[in-house]
Amino acid sequence: MFERFTADCRRTVVLAQEEARMLRHPMTGSEHLLLGLLGLPDDASVALLADGGLDLPTARQAVQRLLEAAAPELDAEALGTIGIDLDAVREKVESVFGVGALSATGPASGPGPGDRRRGGRGVLGGHLPFTPDAKKALELSLREALALSSREILPGHLLGGLLREEQSLAARVVRDHGFDLPTLRDRVRATLT
Template identity: 50%
Template sequence: MFERFTVQARAAVVRAQREARDLGAAKVGTEHLLLAVLDPEAGLAYTVLHAAGVDRDRVREEVRRLSAPRQLGEDDAAALRAIGIDLDAVRARVEETFGEGALQPAEPERGRGFLRRRATGGRWFTPRAKKVLELSLREALHLGHRYIGSEHLLLGLVREGEGLAARILTGSGLTLDDLRARVLTELRDAA
């Protein structure tokens, strides 16, 4: 499938991997693909998102906020104590069994770029991100295109509709149907 990707689309996938790494994610998710197409180098996808008022820095902050591991606080510990669970004892037992730091988020694996990850069968992508890549191919085929561009990646994100990227887009007041219509209009105007 990646052989059909334009230079811009391939660069977007590489940027998504970089975004995931920079944000400390173990895998590339839909949110990282969204950040990747929010780069001016992404071409038509960027044009559509920018015109719709989607700001890359705001999206990045929203990704950080929504994907930050939730730490159990004193209120959580009190609620657990009320039902007979001592959170500190649970933490101590986990670290005793699995080692110190076992409850800390894992460091993302480091790869050697797009080609290495591609050769591993996409294990570096979340199931939803893999679905977006598949849907981008379907969108291109549906439109009669022999290539997959950044616009198809955006259409795949829109069509997937349930990942963190879709939640961020709809949370900012956009509708996925409107974004799809904007992409299709840009494609018609460019033809």
């Protein structure tokens, strides 16, 4: 599928990976793809978001806010009553993902002893794997391109795919900013035809 991506669409994926690394996330999610798209302000489809006031800094803040809200504070005592040792869970997570992996900002001091690396790749460099919602959005971008009889996948097709995956964090950021997703998808498609 990536062979169909235009240079701008490939650039979006690179920018998405950079956003994930900057936020110290171990995977590239739909929210990172949205941030990557917003890094292409000259694209007509992406300009629809900017015209509605959703630019890269605004979206980045929204992503951070939503991710922090999604990580509820765990009550160690309540978990202990059902046999879950929160300290043991924290220790195991940090041994795999690095010290501070459960904090809002991610690992505090670079790679930990359990960081998985393949040929020097991992959280700090190389390709970050895609989350299931990002994979779905990428698949939907191909469907968007095919539905419009396009041989190439443009940033607008990727945006359309993100908007079709309505339960994703990217779609939530867009919706929370006041956009109606079906209406925006129609407007994105109009820029592509």
